[in-house]
Amino acid sequence: MKPGLPLIRHYLQFKDFRAEEYAYLFERAAIIKKRFKNYEKYTPLVDRTLAMIFEKASTRTRVSFEAGMYQMGGSVVHLTTGDSQLGRAEPVEDSARVISRMVDIVMIRTYEQSKLESFAAHSRVPVINGLTNEYHPCQILADVYTYIEHRGSIAGKVVAWVGDGNNMAHTWLQAAEILGFTVHISTPRGYEVNLDVAGLRSADSFKVFKDPLEACRGADLVTTDVWTSMGYESENEARRSAFADWCVDAEMMAVAKPDALFMHCLPAHRGEEVAAEVIDGPQSVVWDEAENRMHVQKALMEYLLLGRIG
Numbered sequence: 001m002k003p004g005l006p007l008i009r010h011y012l013q014f015k016d017f018r019a020e021e022y023a024y025l026f027e028r029a030a031i032i033k034k035r036f037k038n039y040e041k042y043t044p045l046v047d048r049t050l051a052m053i054f055e056k057a058s059t060r061t062r063v064s065f066e067a068g069m070y071q072m073g074g075s076v077v078h079l080t081t082g083d084s085q086l087g088r089a090e091p092v093e094d095s096a097r098v099i100s101r102m103v104d105i106v107m108i109r110t111y112e113q114s115k116l117e118s119f120a121a122h123s124r125v126p127v128i129n130g131l132t133n134e135y136h137p138c139q140i141l142a143d144v145y146t147y148i149e150h151r152g153s154i155a156g157k158v159v160a161w162v163g164d165g166n167n168m169a170h171t172w173l174q175a176a177e178i179l180g181f182t183v184h185i186s187t188p189r190g191y192e193v194n195l196d197v198a199g200l201r202s203a204d205s206f207k208v209f210k211d212p213l214e215a216c217r218g219a220d221l222v223t224t225d226v227w228t229s230m231g232y233e234s235e236n237e238a239r240r241s242a243f244a245d246w247c248v249d250a251e252m253m254a255v256a257k258p259d260a261l262f263m264h265c266l267p268a269h270r271g272e273e274v275a276a277e278v279i280d281g282p283q284s285v286v287w288d289e290a291e292n293r294m295h296v297q298k299a300l301m302e303y304l305l306l307g308r309i310g
């Protein structure tokens with residue numbers, strides 16, 4: 001950052017914020033959600049513009065950021081690799097310098113975390129991670145908020161992760177360390193989490209299980225994700241056979257706590273990583289989880305642009 005520019009905060013990984021900042025964001029998300037449900041106008045971001053840059057596909061991230069920004073009185077610019085100079089090899093540093101002179105906040109969905117970090121390092125405005133190969137912090141923000149809405153504090157609870165050691169898994173691990181819960185993680189051999197990417201201070205907040213059923217035993221929340229994340233499609237076939245036993249089914253839910261919730265960041269593939277009877281069953285909160293993306297991200301944008309309210 002150049003001298004003289006105000007201090008800016010980015011949200012590039014879950015561990016960029018402290019536990020007390022999350023407590024504040026969850027409080028704000030609840031207030032903002034209640035206003036939305038009551039059709040109460042709340043427009044603190046009038047004249048502010050969000051640039052959204054998508055190098056990978058999206059439904060939820062696009063709609064939640066775009067609708068959320070308009071609801072708060074601001075406006076949105078939507079860019080993709082194909083329709084911008086990003087797809088014609090303009091350096092990410094130059095894109096950051098230019099875009100951040102014209103807008104107030106930027107959300108990026110891209111491949112390597114290093115690209116997002118380069119953008120942030122050359123941006124004059126806050127940058128939010130809308131998913132990278134390594135992390136998906138906005139999703140876990142929504143997931144933890146959804147857990148709290150349904151069951152109260154997540155501290156001391158057990159979250160079972162069944163599936164790929166991917167961007168979602170790394171972010172759950174970071175959240176567990178910051179918010180004081182435990183992740184039971186079960187991945188097929190060869191698809192383990194990368195602990196360097198997770199970047200934890202200790203190994204106290206997670207346990208590794210070979211058998212996905214054992215990971216679910218006694219869990220307060222069972223969660224999974226697609227077998228093949230965006231960008232890894234060439235591995236599709238190998239993953240299909242490696243992940244065959246990592247399908248969250250009724251048997252896995254039966255060994256979790258009786259009041260355990262099921263979450264999935266979506267999009268989901270019924271019959272692959274989750275059985276239809278689980279995702280469409282009574283323990284599933286996936287639609288609340290998806291909706292909450294918008295409420296928590298409104299709280300996040302408010303915090304990054306205006307700081308604490310009141």
Ligand code: CP
Binds near residue numbers: 266267
């Ligand atoms: N969960 C999630 O980020 O969904 P999209 O890929 O649709 O944005």
Ligand code: NVA
Binds near residue numbers: 132166230
């Ligand atoms: N792990 C998935 C999440 C999609 C929201 C992916 O990166 O494709």
